[in-house]
Amino acid sequence: MTTQTATTLDGxxxxxxxxxxxxxxxxxxxxTVRTEVLxxxxxxxxxxxxxxxxxxILxxxxxxxxxxxxxxxxAAAFASILMGCVANTPLALAPGMGLNAYFSFTVVQQMGxxxxxALGCVFISGVAFLLLTLTGVRQLIVNSIPPYLFAAVAGGIGLFIGFIGLKSAGIVVANPATFVALGDFKAPGAALALFGLVVIGALSVWxxxxxxxxxxxxxxxxxWMAGMVTVNPEPYSLAALTGTAFQLDLGGVFGLSGKHGLGLVEVLFVFLFVDLFDNIGTLVAVTKRAGLMDAAGRIPRLNRILVTDAVATMVGSMAGTSTVTSYVESAAGVQEGGRTGLTAIVTGVLFxxxxFVAPYVQVIPLAATAPALIIVGGLMLLPLTEVEWEDPLAAIPAFLTVAMIPLTFSIANGLAFGxxxxxxxxxxRGTITRKDGFVLVLALLFVARFVWMGGA
Known part of the structure; x- marks a missing residue:
């Protein structure tokens, strides 16, 4: 009897x-198993x-x-393990950057x-995503939105995240005359954040x-050594992990009224469509790098991947976090040779x-996490290279999308303008066709939104 062996990419x-x-x-x-684990x-x-x-952020x-x-x-563990088992793809998932900022700063703090x-809205958006995937409407949506707007949304979210990081660090502060101004670098928080920015930047280039x-x-x-962090250790208890579990309020979602009536539609739209756009971009980047696309440039098991994402968002909201989505950082594992769902499962197990040590992250100061937001925001600008900036039909909507997201603190406003x-x-230009019917309806809804809400 012979034993079957495999050969790795390097022979x-x-x-x-x-x-x-x-x-x-x-x-x-x-x-191999070893390669997938690494x-x-x-x-x-x-x-x-x-x-x-x-x-x-939350x-x-x-x-x-x-x-x-x-x-x-x-949420990251459940989603990544599910992705590996169901779709056999080296794609890891976790609560998405950008949507967590929208959840916290726009939906909760700005809209009240x-x-x-808000967690209930996330759950409903996950259900909607699942239904759109199972009914095939998802493909209609993807085909109706021009690809350059995918890139513009990603870039705008990057600026949004970066701006939040700069603001949290005290590097950028409010100013009544110019709206924003440079902060005081002598302030302990700003100085510590700048140190972190240098450290992360240096490690990244290395x-x-x-x-x-x-x-x-x-x-x-x-x-800690500078005395800028106060540590109050508390006894570890699994009960501390239940503060957000099953706290979502679905009844409150359907009971929103007054100024939140139309806002509910907006919130659900952003949670749903940004997740959709983010997934498509990530899937293309990771599967292309892994060589998993078929000859026609299609992503194998796409429906399984999107169903997994929708289920993960629903489970994540029940656990107590914002929208769960695919992470482009999965490309790092692909770079190391990951080609199957076993890579995602290993990532999930580590999460x-x-x-079990998660409760202790509250000792991390804001000045330490702010540099990460700035760096991550900068890395998210890469998709902007896909926009044909010499073509006004692409450049103008893309610019408005990119600019309006951070300047209005709203992903929805960026999408609306774009x-x-x-x-x-x-x-x-006279190039509108029947194929643009869906995006035309979206534009009309956005116009109605601005008229109804007065641009708020």
Whole structure:
């Protein structure tokens, strides 16, 4: 009897094939268990910053930080393991950057929606995403939105996140004459944040794995030594993890009225469509790099991937965190050779282990997480290179989308300006067709929104 062996991408002989090989098609994709494990660890290290950053953002909305940290770990673990088992794709998931900022700063703080009700909105958006995927409407939506707007939304969210980081760090402050101004670098918080920014930036250019996580920890240690961080250790208790679990208020969602009546539609739209746009962009980037696209440029098992994402968002909202989405940092694991769902499962298991120390992340100062927001925001600008800036039909809507998201503190406003401008310019050029029917309806809804709400 002969023993089947696999060969890795670099030609090295792999371990004998077995149950894992058959389940995840390791040999067929030119990888091994060892390679997949290393890839999963790499992906985890590049994503682990979310365990610190997400609680800092959602905590500003009044949510219990320790509970959000635990919910973040649980949601990332559940979603990543589910992705690996159902779709066999090296794609890890976690609460998405940008949507967590929208959840906290726009929905809760600006609109005055209780965070429990906001979690209910996230759950409903996940249900809507699932229905759109199962009915095939998702493909209609994707085909109707011009690709350059996907890139513009990603870039605008990047600026949004970066601006929040600069504001949280005290590097940028409010000014009655100019709206914003440079902060006082002599202030302890701003100085510590600048130190963290230098550390994370240096580690990033040196291509150190987990640079953001290492930078946050290093900045926190410096803050402790400088006496800028007050640590009040509390007994560890699993009860502390339940502060957000099953706290979503679905009844409150359907009971929103008055100034929140139309706002509910907006909130659901942003949670749904930004998640959709973010997923498509991430899927294309990661699967293309992994060589998993078919000859026609299509993503295998796309429906399974999107169904997983929708279910993950629903479960995440019940655990107590904002929308869960695919992470482009998964490309780091792919770079290390990850080609199957085993990579995602390893990442998920590591997030699960992290959950049991999650309550202690509240000792991380805001000045330590703010640099991570700035760096992540900058990295999210890469998709803007896909916009044809020499073509006004693309450049004008893209610019309005990118600019309006951070300047109005609203992803919805950026989407509204971008899609409306796209439709108006196509009408002006005389190139509007029946295929643009769906995006035309979206533009009309946005115009009605501005008229109804007066641009608020």
């Amino acid at each position: 090295a002989e792999a371990a004998p094939a077995g149950r894992l090989d058959r389940r995840f098609a390791l040999t067929a994709r030119g990888t 890839a999963g660890v790499t992906t985890f290290l590049t994503m682990a910053y979310i365990v610190l950053v997400n609680p800092a 905590g500003s909305a009044g949510m219990p930080v320790a509970s959000v940290a635990a919910a973040t770990c649980f 929606v209780p965070w429990q009700v 291509k150190v794995r987990g640079a953001i996580l290492v930078g946050i920890v290093a900045t926190t240690l410096v803050g 699960l282990a992290t959950m 899609i409306t401008a796209h439709v108006l310019l196509k009408i002006a």
